[in-house]
Amino acid sequence: MDDAMRAELEHRLALIEDPGGAEGALPPLPLADLVAAVVGLALITVALLWWAL
Amino acid sequence: MSAPAKAPGIAEQDATLNELPLLRRERIWGFWDYSSVNIGLAIATWAFLQGGAVAYYVGAKQAIASIVIGYGISVLLVSLAPCLPCGRYGVEQFVSMRSVLGERGARVLMVVMSALLAAAWSAVLAIMCGHALANVANQVLGTKISAGAGIVSVLAVLALAASWAIVARGPRSIELVNRFVAPGLVVVTLVMLALVLTRTSWSELAATPALDPWGDSHLDFMLAVELNIAGGFAWWPNVGNLARLTRSTRSAFWPNALGLFLASVVAAVVGVFAALALGSEDPTLWMVPLGGALLGVLALAFVGMANVTSVVAQSYAALVAIKGGGGSAVRRVPWSLLAAIILAPAAVLVFFPEAVYDNYARFVSWGAIVVAPLCAVQLVDFFVLRRQVLDVRALHLPHAESRYGFLRGWNPVAVLAVVLGALTYALLLNPVTYEPAGWFRYVTASLPAFAVAASVHWGGTRLVLLRRADWGGYR
Numbered sequence: 001m002d003d004a005m006r007a008e009l010e011h012r013l014a015l016i017e018d019p020g021g022a023e024g025a026l027p028p029l030p031l032a033d034l035v036a037a038v039v040g041l042a043l044i045t046v047a048l049l050w051w052a053l
Numbered sequence: 054m055s056a057p058a059k060a061p062g063i064a065e066q067d068a069t070l071n072e073l074p075l076l077r078r079e080r081i082w083g084f085w086d087y088s089s090v091n092i093g094l095a096i097a098t099w100a101f102l103q104g105g106a107v108a109y110y111v112g113a114k115q116a117i118a119s120i121v122i123g124y125g126i127s128v129l130l131v132s133l134a135p136c137l138p139c140g141r142y143g144v145e146q147f148v149s150m151r152s153v154l155g156e157r158g159a160r161v162l163m164v165v166m167s168a169l170l171a172a173a174w175s176a177v178l179a180i181m182c183g184h185a186l187a188n189v190a191n192q193v194l195g196t197k198i199s200a201g202a203g204i205v206s207v208l209a210v211l212a213l214a215a216s217w218a219i220v221a222r223g224p225r226s227i228e229l230v231n232r233f234v235a236p237g238l239v240v241v242t243l244v245m246l247a248l249v250l251t252r253t254s255w256s257e258l259a260a261t262p263a264l265d266p267w268g269d270s271h272l273d274f275m276l277a278v279e280l281n282i283a284g285g286f287a288w289w290p291n292v293g294n295l296a297r298l299t300r301s302t303r304s305a306f307w308p309n310a311l312g313l314f315l316a317s318v319v320a321a322v323v324g325v326f327a328a329l330a331l332g333s334e335d336p337t338l339w340m341v342p343l344g345g346a347l348l349g350v351l352a353l354a355f356v357g358m359a360n361v362t363s364v365v366a367q368s369y370a371a372l373v374a375i376k377g378g379g380g381s382a383v384r385r386v387p388w389s390l391l392a393a394i395i396l397a398p399a400a401v402l403v404f405f406p407e408a409v410y411d412n413y414a415r416f417v418s419w420g421a422i423v424v425a426p427l428c429a430v431q432l433v434d435f436f437v438l439r440r441q442v443l444d445v446r447a448l449h450l451p452h453a454e455s456r457y458g459f460l461r462g463w464n465p466v467a468v469l470a471v472v473l474g475a476l477t478y479a480l481l482l483n484p485v486t487y488e489p490a491g492w493f494r495y496v497t498a499s500l501p502a503f504a505v506a507a508s509v510h511w512g513g514t515r516l517v518l519l520r521r522a523d524w525g526g527y528r
Contacts, residue, residue, distance in 0.1 A: 002381055002384070005071075005073075005381075005384065008073060009449055012073055012074055013074070013445060013446050013449070016076070016445055022078075023076045023078070024077075025141050025142050026077070026140065026142075026300075026301055027141075028137075028141065028302060029137055029302040029306050033306065033307070034133075037132075037306075037310070038129070041125045041126070044122075044125065045121075045125065048122060049118060051114070051118065052115045052117065052118035053274070
């Protein structure tokens with residue numbers, strides 16, 4: 001990694017790691033979203049197996 | 054602590070074109086932006102070809118079930134990993150894999166995935182584009198170009214050149230192209246569906262037998278499910294670097310349900326119906342019989358263009374990966390030149406159109422052998438072992454200085470998990486002959502490969518790597 005790139009990386013990491021800043025990690029996906037996706041897929045799977053087999 | 058001001062003289066880097074972590078203000082895609090890119094990626098002729106391949110094994114009803122179930126499972130898994138780690142932290146996909154495989158392990162993975170799989174898929178798409186344009190010429194100009202003719206390869210090279218021209222301009226051009234192409238593709242797909250159903254009733258379709266089944270209906274259904282699970286896993290190398298550009302984790306997750314899942318399912322189902330109704334698995338041979346000369350030619354031309362958008366999206370993902378993991382020498386290569394280098398192997402493969410085009414199911418299977426275990430170890434690592442917390446600084450440090458250094462830049466536990474997962478797959482479904490073993494009919498091949506890799510990575514990490522803090526930073 002060249003010097004300019006390393007400096008840019010350092011600048012970005014400082015912004016990302018700043019606890020009072022607005023550039024940190026996004027919040028995790030809400031658990032309800034994951035549950036909705038899994039339950040929805042399970043229901044569709046059961047219904048389709050009943051219909052097609 | 055406040056962030057330091059940028060050092061004077063340092064040029065602003067466009068991190069969407071390299072592996073630097075993205076800041077929140079640089080995330081350019083909301084829900085609908087990523088959805089349109091996602092739909093553009095999903096509805097290419099490969100989705101139709103997937104449907105054509107499924108029609109080999111099962112009829113219409115079982116095909117619908119196998120497509121929804123197969124894609125549903127694998128798209129959900131790739132939406133979790135790599136989309137969420139990359140979306141949450143804005144890190145490049147193969148950089149995020151350093152926390153799983155180590156710096157060197159992730160670099161090798163990046164080269165294999167980006168160079169081989171991207172080349173293979175770009176070649177398949179470009180050849181299909183060449184087929185489509187050759188069929189347009191046959192209809193409009195009265196030529197008699199066959200599927201293996203040299204002009205098909207030349208047209209495929211032109212498709213790759215057009216892809217290069219777009220991807221060389223960066224992700225904003227991808228977004229712009231897909232904003233127009235994605236809705237058009239949805240229209241073409243729905244028109245094809247209407248034409249199939251106008252020509253053939255549902256009861257006729259449902260009664261039409263599969264094109265070339267094994268003759269054991271349960272085994273044929275499981276082969277169709279496996280083909281679709283593998284088809285969904287094929288998105289794994291591409292989607293992390295696209296999800297990285299989104300502005301929220303919901304925007305990184307749910308558009309996959311619209312694009313990679315729903316759009317793929319609809320296109321693949323249309324593919325099954327057309328293949329059953331017309332008795333051919335080649336999507337470029339369906340359009341004119343279905344839509345007549347004018348509509349068929351228009352649809353063919355549009356689908357040909359859609360293949361270009363898919364090549365563009367996956368080339369962009371591969372480019373970002375290689376920029377990130379290729380070292381300082383690669384980093385100095387201009388973006389447009391690197392794009393040309395990425396597409397060059399595909400430009401060679403397109404001169405063997407029949408060998409590439411006729412082995413679609415095997416391509417999908419070869420990808421799933423590696424990708425199903427990789428997805429498993431990344432998912433277990435990020436969600437279970439690390440509780441969705443990554444150290445972005447450590448991801449970018451050399452392995453000797455990083456908490457993700459493992460053993461000289463390799464995580465032996467993750468490597469072992471991937472190898473055992475791949476072995477499980479190969480024992481259940483021969484990747485060369487596509488012949489299933491006895492247990493395949495109950496469990497498929499991708500799902501046991503996923504389960505084995507996940508279990509080995511979880512167990513091995515807890516038994517070995519958790520003992521020392523410098524072995525991967527798990528404690």
